[in-house]
Amino acid sequence: MSGPLLKVENLTKHYPLGTGFLKKSVPVIRAVEEVSFSVEAGETLCIVGESGCGKSTVARLLMRLVEPTGGRVLLDGTDIAGLKKEALHAWRRRIQMVFQDPYSSLNPRLTAGRIITEPVENFERLSRKQRQALAADLLRKVGMSPEMMHRLPSDLSGGQRQRLGIARALSLNPSLIIADEAVSALDVSVQAQILNLLRDLQQQMGIAFVFISHDLGVVEHFAHRVAVMYLGRIVELAPCEALFTKPVHPYTEALIGAAPVPDPRRVRLEAPVEGEVPSPINPPSGCAFHPRCPLALERCRIEVPPLVPMPDGRVVACHVRAPATDIPGRPVLAGDRWSL
Numbered sequence: 400m401s402g403p404l405l406k407v408e409n410l411t412k413h414y415p416l417g418t419g420f421l422k423k424s425v426p427v428i429r430a431v432e433e434v435s436f437s438v439e440a441g442e443t444l445c446i447v448g449e450s451g452c453g454k455s456t457v458a459r460l461l462m463r464l465v466e467p468t469g470g471r472v473l474l475d476g477t478d479i480a481g482l483k484k485e486a487l488h489a490w491r492r493r494i495q496m497v498f499q500d501p502y503s504s505l506n507p508r509l510t511a512g513r514i515i516t517e518p519v520e521n522f523e524r525l526s527r528k529q530r531q532a533l534a535a536d537l538l539r540k541v542g543m544s545p546e547m548m549h550r551l552p553s554d555l556s557g558g559q560r561q562r563l564g565i566a567r568a569l570s571l572n573p574s575l576i577i578a579d580e581a582v583s584a585l586d587v588s589v590q591a592q593i594l595n596l597l598r599d600l601q602q603q604m605g606i607a608f609v610f611i612s613h614d615l616g617v618v619e620h621f622a623h624r625v626a627v628m629y630l631g632r633i634v635e636l637a638p639c640e641a642l643f644t645k646p647v648h649p650y651t652e653a654l655i656g657a658a659p660v661p662d663p664r665r666v667r668l669e670a671p672v673e674g675e676v677p678s679p680i681n682p683p684s685g686c687a688f689h690p691r692c693p694l695a696l697e698r699c700r701i702e703v704p705p706l707v708p709m710p711d712g713r714v715v716a717c718h719v720r721a722p723a724t725d726i727p728g729r730p731v732l733a734g735d736r737w738s739l
């Protein structure tokens with residue numbers, strides 16, 4: 400198969416604030432603005448950023464839990480918006496989600512076996528024997544004993560419940576798993592076990608991950624590439640090692656500088672990011688980061704910086720660090736014409 404597994408083009412989501420009276424336009428929350436990226440089969444793309452920057456909305460858009468205001472999501476080159484009944488069913492099998500909270504995302508009344516086989520049973524009837532065989536297989540895959548299939552979620556630890564969430568996501572043999580803060584609610588040692596499990600499963604089954612996290616320590620050890628979001632937009636997308644050792648966007652630099660993990664390889668910003676994230680209802684003009692940016696120029700107040708490709712393969716949206724006009728012949732490409 401040529402081309403990326405997942406391609407996201409100019410994805411935009413505005414949530415209206417109330418309803419318009421007499422066709423008056425209503426203010427909107429600009430949760431996601433023209434986000435473009437791609438994910439290869441078997442790759443892990445992490446999306447990071449402060450609370451409210453639009454990470455979970457991207458996840459919901461990928462899962463079709465909310466409809467986009469604009470833009471497209473393509474799986475193996477097919478736009479998911481145009482899918483009808485059977486094709487939609489087939490697509491639903493291929494993208495699965497693991498949620499943040501293993502305590503509330505599992506039905507407390509169902510046994511572990513029922514929970515993890517339920518997605519398959521939404522598509523086909525299973526005999527008791529088939530269900531038990533499938534449950535045992537899935538439990539083994541996530542490092543649990545098949546005997547656990549008879550337990551209720553309340554009998555299990557947080558790490559075991561998250562393993563169930565992963566087993567459930569695996570049940571349909573997906574190509575892509577969207578994990579939204581999937582280890583945030585767990586203790587650090589359990590986090591490490593779950594991340595190792597996900598990495599092993601990726602190697603064995605070739606699954607791709609879109610992994611959403613606000614925890615840079617987790618991202619650094621798990622991502623192949625990292626997309627940094629600020630106020631609904633991607634400001635930098637880079638290979639993981641390059642991003643952490645040599646952040647280019649001043650916001651990425653500030654995030655890494657503020658992370659509580661001492662690492663002498665990291666470039667540190669003199670001053671941490673000052674001020675609050677602005678409101679997505681009335682975002683600043685030009686580069687949305689300019690009011691907090693120590694490097695901001697007049698141009699940053701006026702023009703939204705385009706994402707510009709750098710020689711090392713990353714893309715950065717910054718008039719100062721990645722000026723689009725600096726390098727003669729360097730293309731400035733709109734998201735819909737360019738595979739990130």
Ligand SMILES: Nc1ncnc2c1ncn2[C@@H]1O[C@H](COP(=O)(O)OP(=O)(O)OP(=O)(O)O)[C@@H](O)[C@H]1O
Binds near residue numbers: 456
């Ligand atoms: N259903 C909704 N209706 C209205 N506004 C929403 C809705 N969902 C999200 N938002 C708003 O969209 C913006 C982005 O929210 P989102 O949850 O995607 O951010 P996030 O980066 O995942 O944050 P967090 O890490 O806190 O979950 C926020 O301003 C949020 O309040």
